[in-house]
Amino acid sequence: MLAFVIALTLVLSACAKNESNEGKASNSGASPTASQSAEGTASATSASEENPFKMAEPVEISIIKSVVPDLKLPPGESIEDNHFAKYLADKTNIRFKVLWYATGDDFTQKQKLAIASNDLPDIMSVDETTFRSLVEGGQVEDLTEYYNKYASDKVKEMYGAANNLPLEKATIDGKLYAMPNISVLADSISMAWVRQDWLDKLKLPAPKTVDDIATIAKAFVEQDPDGNNKKDTVGLLGNNVELYSFAYTGSYDFTAIFHAFDSYPGLWLKDENGKVVYGSTTLQTKQTLAKLKEMYSNGLIDKEFMIRKESSQLVNNGKAGLFFGPWWAPWPLGDSIKVDKNADWKPYLIQDSQGKYNTHMVPPTTQFLVVKKGFKYPEALVKHINFYLSNGTGVSGARDKAEEDQLLDYSLLQHLYPLYTTFDYPDAVARKHEVLKKALDGQIAPEELTPEMKGHYDRWQRDLKNPKAEPGDWSAPYAYLYGGGLLTQKMDKEVYNAFTATTKTMSQKWANLLKMEKEVFFKIVAGDKPVDDFDKFVEAWKKQGGDQIIAEIEAELQK
Structure with a gap:
């Protein structure tokens, strides 16, 4: 359900036209490093001399595709030859040739082999680690001039709405090497979802702080909120996979409690001296674990959460009324109201001890569309993005679609659109x-x-x-x-991850470091280890590769 809802949210976001002009950002668009070409030839007015959505002559672009298993296509269509591809050829004069496609890990491995042998398609989407490697290897084009000359006002506006952070991620040594996507930031924030009908029955105020959460959890355990005269309800839910989220907010974890202690585990942070620190090793994280241990030992957190396969079952059968989750939690909560139509779920944000609201933020971009070095038409990528986000004519979900737009099967957008990526306003x-x-x-x-x-x-x-x-x-x-x-x-x-790629030592040692962290954190919360074992964990983490990783990250950030 989590994967489905996130995918659905991203697809709908990518397909939806902005409904309001409120909060519209400046059209300045590019970051200072990406807004000037070396020779000063890429003025914004140059874009008006050309059709920003269509190549003057037909152009063929080779690509690769990651597809889901058992994808069912319309009769007579293929991954390469389908109604989206034909539509784009007509609208943009761009024809896409699929060199190969694969599923899941097979795609990842084939892409790595293609990069290693420099057998690249003309355009492809990669993650940040791969992007930085391609730039370092001189395998992709500098897009600075093409962005400045061809990017539409809509594209620049949307990057501007994200404070140009995606462009900054795609800019190395003052040059723009990719067209990055824009993340929807709503998935950053963890909320307390509470059975309001239970709060009202027990005459409890809405939660504002971690202590309020503890009070509500205690009441839900001890005061029979479901009215069946049995002590069979639980307090705060957890899950057996993770205690926190460091990117997209998950369900049934304790991310909001960490944030209320100004702790951001899993993130690379900058301290007051500008030095890189791993968020899982800070004093604030130790304090959060101590609080969670206290709550767990007092029975305020589901005693079986570390071994329970599905915490959602307690929600669905009406035995739990308190958990942390994202804004889209009502999608899975649909099963809860099937069982009890009186279930009245309400979300709340949790403050820190100073009454402030803290949160980590998802990376501003996660996908980088790059152009192979030497490809003759780099501007085709920019025009493709222009069209993708265009009002009224593209596939952006605009209200006034042309007749041929109405014939597109948007349920297949993510699977068949040649260069599909998520692209929307951050808010x-x-x-x-x-x-x-x-x-x-x-x-x-x-x-x-x-x-x-x-x-x-x-x-x-x-x-x-x-x-x-x-x-x-x-x-x-x-x-x-x-x-x-x-x-x-x-x-x-709002705390952003200072580094979202991978270093050499991380690729070798990160799995073991994460395994150690997870084991120690869970055992501290469960009471199997004293809180002070956190200090031993930090020391071991540093010696077993953490210090070397931090040194490598600092070197990367200076590039």
Whole structure:
């Protein structure tokens, strides 16, 4: 469900047109290092001399594709020859030739072999580690001039809305070497999802702090919130895989508690002297583990969470009413309201001891579209992205699609679109919340909504008429109205990972270091190790490769 919802969210985000002009960023676009070509020939006005969405003559671009297993294609179509490819050839004059495609690990291995032998497609999508390696090896084109000359105002606006952080990630030694995607930042923030009906029954206030969470958990364990005269409900849920998330927020972990202690485990941070520190080795992380151990020993955290296969079962059968999760938690909560229509889930943000809201942030970009060194038409990539994000004519989910756009099967977008990537405003979820709320308040006519948001509007109207009768009608609009609504709360501290690639020592030793960390952290929380064993862990972590990794990261960050 987690993988499905994230994929669905990203696809919908990529396909959705912005519904509001609020918060529109400057069109300046590129970072200072990426906004000037060496010879000063790439002025922004040059783009107006050419069609920003279409090549003057037909161009063939070779690509590779990662596909899901057992993909079912429309009759007569293939990975290379399909209705998306034909559509793009007509609209952009770009024809895509698929050199090869593969699934999962097979794709990863084949791509590594292709890079090692310098047998690259004309354009491909890679992660940050691979991107940096390609640049270092001189295998990809400098796109600075092409970005400045051909990037549309829409593309520059969207990068600007992300404070140009994706462009900075793709810029090395003052040169832009990729068209990076833009992450939706809503998936950074961990919220406390609580059974409001249980809070009301037990006359408990809404949670604001970690201590409030502990109070609620104790009440849920001891005061029979489900009213069956049995002590069979649990407090705060956990999961047996991880205690925290350091990128996309997961469900049933304790990320929000770490953040309330100003702890950011799993992230590479800069200390007050500008030195790199691993977030899992800080004093604040030790303090968080001590708090979690206290809560666990007092029975406030599900006693079986470390061995329980599915914490969601406790939610679905009405035996749990408190967990941490992302804004889209109502999607899986649909099973909960099937069992109990009285289940009234509400999200809350948790403050630190100073009343501040802290959060880590997902990386501003995770995918880098690169062009093979020597390819004759690097501008084709920029024009492709222009079209992808264009208003009214591209596949961006715009309201006023042309007739041929309506014939596209958007359920296959991620699988068949030749250079599919996620690309949206970083605050896309909050924007969609505002749009849906205005439509429900009568400030926007339903007919003016995009197909995606019109669907959520219609679902909510059906749910209002027959509350929680159909979880599919309740989940999505509820997530945008309540989870998305909470995202409009300004965070006081947003912490980005200082380094999101991989170093040489990390590739060799990181798996063992993570294994050691996980074992120590879980045993401290369970009470099998004293809290002070955290200090022994930090010392061992440094000696077994941590210090060397930090040195390598600092060297990388200076490039």
